Amino acid sequence: MKRHKDLISVLRANNMRITPARRALIQFILNNKTRRIPLREIYDHVGSVLDSVDRSSIYRNLQVLKKMDVLQELNLPKVGKCFQFVFDRKVHHYFICKECGRSSRGKPELFQRIEQALRDVHGFSKANLSVVFYGLCSNCTKD
Amino acid sequence: MKRHKDLISVLRANNMRITPARRALIQFILNNKTRRIPLREIYDHVGSVLDSVDRSSIYRNLQVLKKMDVLQELNLPKVGKCFQFVFDRKVHHYFICKECGRSSRGKPELFQRIEQALRDVHGFSKANLSVVFYGLCSNCTKD
DNA sequence: CACTTTATTGCAATATGTTGCATTAAGGGA
DNA sequence: TCCCTTAATGCAACATATTGCAATAAAGTG
Numbered sequence: 001m002k003r004h005k006d007l008i009s010v011l012r013a014n015n016m017r018i019t020p021a022r023r024a025l026i027q028f029i030l031n032n033k034t035r036r037i038p039l040r041e042i043y044d045h046v047g048s049v050l051d052s053v054d055r056s057s058i059y060r061n062l063q064v065l066k067k068m069d070v071l072q073e074l075n076l077p078k079v080g081k082c083f084q085f086v087f088d089r090k091v092h093h094y095f096i097c098k099e100c101g102r103s104s105r106g107k108p109e110l111f112q113r114i115e116q117a118l119r120d121v122h123g124f125s126k127a128n129l130s131v132v133f134y135g136l137c138s139n140c141t142k143d
Numbered sequence: 144m145k146r147h148k149d150l151i152s153v154l155r156a157n158n159m160r161i162t163p164a165r166r167a168l169i170q171f172i173l174n175n176k177t178r179r180i181p182l183r184e185i186y187d188h189v190g191s192v193l194d195s196v197d198r199s200s201i202y203r204n205l206q207v208l209k210k211m212d213v214l215q216e217l218n219l220p221k222v223g224k225c226f227q228f229v230f231d232r233k234v235h236h237y238f239i240c241k242e243c244g245r246s247s248r249g250k251p252e253l254f255q256r257i258e259q260a261l262r263d264v265h266g267f268s269k270a271n272l273s274v275v276f277y278g279l280c281s282n283c284t285k286d
Numbered sequence: 287c288a289c290t291t292t293a294t295t296g297c298a299a300t301a302t303g304t305t306g307c308a309t310t311a312a313g314g315g316a
Numbered sequence: 317t318c319c320c321t322t323a324a325t326g327c328a329a330c331a332t333a334t335t336g337c338a339a340t341a342a343a344g345t346g
Binding site: 198199203223 | 303
Binding site: 158159160162164165195196197199200203204 | 322323324325326327
């Protein structure tokens with residue numbers, strides 16, 4: 001799922017309605033697919049496109065999209081709460097530096113190894129899993 | 144580090160002072176070592192032991208202990224924000240169910256495998272790393 | 287198009303979390 | 317024990333997030 005249209009029909013399928021506020025939100029998220037978008041930006045933007053969507057509606061819609069696994073929520077130490085579009089509703093996994101808050105994606109190979117370990121050790125095979133590593137990045141590691 | 148005394152001396156070593164509020168907080172956390180304590184409980188308790196410690200002080204102290212890797216912060220879906228005492232300031236890793244919010248610890252073996260994969264794939268060897276898995280527990284997996 | 291159902295919104299009240307600043311008191315030194 | 321430095325507190329203002337409820341409007345039906 002990469003396109004607006006697709007996302008809309010998923011919403012429809014789940015008996016959800018396409019309101020202007022929701023459309024604007026989806027638009028903005030898809031325009032920023034590749035970024036972790038700070039929450040602040042989201043409601044600044046959505047609140048300004050239409051002449052003011054209430055804060056509560058924005059929050060509610062973010063929760064909805066999160067529950068649908070369209071968005072992943074990340075709490076980056078310095079930046080604060082962010083949302084990341086999840087391509088094809090597949091897994092994302094991140095390294096987040098506790099110190100500076102920078103985040104980076106793990107290599108696919110890492111995730112394969114982790115999945116394997118999860119299967120072996122815990123018999124856990126559910127797809128749609130997100131993994132977040134909190135540690136120190138190489139910059140912030142002071143010995 | 145398992146005892147009050149030890150924790151106190153770590154604070155001292157970091158040029159931090161032992162105030163009544165801080166003492167009460169540490170006491171409470173150590174009395175609940177084995178649990179993930181909901182934030183709510185923490186400030187209800189600490190706020191009542193002494194006749195009222197300000198909200199802001201409690202938050203600030205929690206942040207301090209988190210930065211020292213004495214506490215790990217977890218955001219459990221239903222329960223909300225929790226804090227977990229980190230034995231010996233070593234890693235904790237969790238499975239958190241997106242649906243029901245229940246969480247459980249991973250087996251040590253899993254973590255060893257993950258550490259190994261991190262070394263192999265990313266050359267990432269920093270200790271004191273926490274790993275959080277978000278997925279669906281077996282109860283909430285509906286096919 | 288008019289009508290009905292009910293998901294979604296806006297609003298207001300409330301809960302939760304953060305920050306700046308003047309004041310207090312912990313803890314080390316004389 | 318008194319004094320000094322400055323970490324930590326309380327307070328107030330503010331920012332961020334959640335919730336209940338009445339009003340609105342999306343979308344299916346005749």
